[in-house]
Amino acid sequence: MAQGVGTRPRGAGRAQLHETALRLFARDGVEGTSLQSIADDMGVTKAAVYYHYRSKDDLVLGVLAPLFEELDALITRTEAHRGRQARLDEFLTGIVGLIVDGHSRFAVFAGDPYVGRLIMSHHDLLHWFHRIVAAVGADTDVPGRAALLIFLSGMTAPLKDAGVSGLPTAEQRHLLLECGRRLLQVRRR
């Protein structure tokens, strides 16, 4: 069956490259991972990597691309709800799912200094963040924004803990969701 644009079968090598690169990025950081080490891990040479992407930056963006799409869809879904509580719930559920099932893509996205700078100059991370902030109604509310930031940037940490990563993913989701709800619950003065 034809599966997309063009006739060329878009290599299985590409999928393996994504998988390998993501794993090393998550473990050693993007700047701590050379194209050489990726190639070594795959048992090929650097030049084989350059066949798929013409620069390291491109590779990083390529690896993160699926996350960008899912993030975009989640925000759109969130914006469709009415009422802050409903939006918060949709967003939290969705983002927790992305993190637990995302094979550490989110950790690389949110935790790596190199990625931060890269995104800032390509996709504009700020645009997404503003949409998120507005979608959950935290744009006029400094404490709310602070809580959201803590959650977004801290959320991936428990998954590296042995006691948590050993749990079934359903429980991981539940655990993170609990934390998110506790942290982001609106407070009346």
Place this chain on the structure above:
Amino acid sequence: MAQGVGTRPRGAGRAQLHETALRLFARDGVEGTSLQSIADDMGVTKAAVYYHYRSKDDLVLGVLAPLFEELDALITRTEAHRGRQARLDEFLTGIVGLIVDGHSRFAVFAGDPYVGRLIMSHHDLLHWFHRIVAAVGADTDVPGRAALLIFLSGMTAPLKDAGVSGLPTAEQRHLLLECGRRLLQVRRR
């Protein structure tokens, strides 16, 4: 006045080196900061940096050293309290203080992949984490540990937000403390 061990005045250059290195580490990540760029920023040469530290790893540890001492003191102080609630309170207040007043030392410590690996092989980060976990009584409690991890690793994010970093430090402390309390409050089933 004699001020410490030895006769040599432990240069003012060293203090400036610490300040510069910390600023660049926080902005670009440790691996994204070359000794060359540090030297350039200070208006000296690489060799001048090597006078103070014999390797980059040593420089990183030197820059973080004050944090290690403060962290150690805080944990000891926390362990002295009786009752989980009192310990949690002492710890939260202390750690928030370290982060707000620490000139981004904690951000580099907790957020940089390079530092993670470095500490693992020198000071043993795990030892500290276990002491922290035990001190606030989260060692047998997986959800509690997850919440603690989210807080410790996410806590520095709001301070990079313009709306938060513009506040007086007293309010920043209050804001973070609120989030910590909400997140770490013990839940009965």
Place this chain on the structure above:
DNA sequence: GTCTATAGAAGGATAGAC
């Protein structure tokens, strides 16, 4: 689609003059 070979830049680190 994968390889060898190599260019060219940048990084960490050292020796020794001033």
Place this chain on the structure above:
DNA sequence: GTCTATCCTTCTATAGAC
């Protein structure tokens, strides 16, 4: 305490054979 000069390694990236 800071400099110049240099070494060695590693990195990104390209050219061109198979």
